[in-house]
Amino acid sequence: MVNIDELEKYFLHNKGHFTENFQGNVNPTEVVANLVCEENDFVAGIENVYDKIKGSCTMVILTPDRIIAARDKLGRTTAIIGKKDGAFAVASETCAFPNTGYDIEYYLGPGEIVEITPKGYRTLKPAGEKMQICAFLWVYYGYPPSYYEGINVDEVRYRCGAALAKRDTVKPDFVCGIPDSGVGHAIGYGNFNGIPYKRAYSKYTPTWPRSFMPQHQDMRDLVAKMKLIPNKAMIEGKCMVFLDDSIVRGTQLKDNTADLRQAGAKEVHMRIACPPLTFPCNYLNFSQSRSTMELATRKAIKxxxxxxxxxxxxxxxxxxxxxxxxxxxxxxxxxxxxMYQDLGDLIEAIRLPKEKLCTHCWDGSGYF
Ligand code: SF4
Known part of the structure; x- marks a missing residue:
């Protein structure tokens, strides 16, 4: 929610109140709950959220006898219903289903509102026509076994890697992915070019699972550095191609390159699964850490x-x-x-029409 300050003022001006805070600011979930409660029923309340917030909000509301699931207005994020022996669940990532015994049952469309009871589920508000699902879900955020719009995350990463391999002229000794999401891209690259995959980096998993989780940049940088351990036995004297999902600030990659040089790497070539990030995301809070000025592209342009x-x-x-x-x-x-991915190749790898995807990070397109 990029207009959260505005909404905070709006509620306080109307004698509303907030009971929680989130890092010194009002809690976004509470703002959404207040917007829902402005109306007399859930559908009207959720529509009120869609109308008043700038950004995107997919939500699940629990009541004593039903679950209400709503996917954000333009479907930038997802909500998917799973089914198991007559029981239902809803998740944003379908990787939650296999080990809990659920099968994918239904993908909510953009802006769709669904009610789930022990008897089944029914649409309270049908999906809108426009969709702007975040292309980054496949490139980076998604867990490999997940599906969005019926399209598997790792399969897209294999296709992204293959598209980069097709355009490449470097002949490395091996290919390696920067864990986690770089791995799928690198496997796709290696499979296409017939170049062996080697683990020049291993991830020390008992620490943080994903480096974007800590809210403070210093902590994110430290976590990112500590969790990737280079393997000198693979690196010394070798020419290698690395695949990564994206370059945001480039800090982590710069550290990785220094580690590789120290371990005796002969040549280090980077291939990036998406085009250069030129515009910051205004829609999803899991990427709000990117400030425009800090982007590696903007620094280079400057x-x-x-x-x-x-x-x-x-x-x-x-x-x-x-x-x-x-x-x-x-x-x-x-x-x-x-070398960066070509936007057309990325769209082809995802296999959805361009107009259904948000590609704002790369080309500045899209709308609120
Ligand atoms: S701007 Fe980028 S990260 Fe944000 S929704 Fe669009 S594609 Fe996803």
Missing amino acids: QLEGEETHLEEYADPSSEKYRAMVEQIAKNLGIDSL
Whole structure:
């Protein structure tokens, strides 16, 4: 919710109150609950949320006798119903189902509101026509066995890796993925090019599972550094291609490259499963850590131009400016070469029409 401050003022002005806080600010869940309660029934209340917030909100409401599940207005995130022997569950990631004995039953459409009772489920408000599902779900956020819109996360990553391999000319000794999401992309790359996959990095899993979880950047950086352990036996004297889901600030990648050089790497080539991130996300809080200024692309543009300008040209892979920006990022990170995914190839790998996907991070497109 990018307009949470505005909504806080609105409620306080109308003599509303908040009982909880979230890192010193009002709790977004409480703001949503207040918006739901402004109306007389759940459907009208959820529609009120859709109308008043800027950003996106998928929610589940528990009542004594039913569950109400609502997917955000443009379906940027997901809500999926699972079924087991007449019981129902709802999850945002379908990887929650196999080990709890559920099968995927129904994908809610964008803005759809569904009521679930012990007898079954029924739509209270049908799905809207427009969809802008986050393409990053497949590239990075999603867990490999999950499906969104019936499309499996790891299969998309294999296709992303294969698309990069198709365009590549480097002949490395092996390919490796930066855990976790880089692994699927790297397997796809290696399978396509017939290059062996090796684990130059292993993830020390007893620490944090995903580095974007801690809210403070310093802690995220520390976690990211501690959890990846390079294996010198694989690295020394070797030319390698690494696959990663994306480059946000590039800090982690820069550290990784320094580790690899220290372990005796001969050549380090990075291949990125999505295009350069040029625009920050305004819609999902799991990526709110990205501030525009910190993006590796914006830093490179500033180095080249002295200011952030010509963003559209820099986002165009056929332009000279794009080539110079990628070279500058590679230089900043200390790697031998860098290649990003083509947006068209990414869309093809996901296999949904472009107009149904949010690709705002890369091309600035999309709407609230
Ligand atoms: S801007 Fe990027 S991260 Fe945000 S919803 Fe769109 S594709 Fe996903």
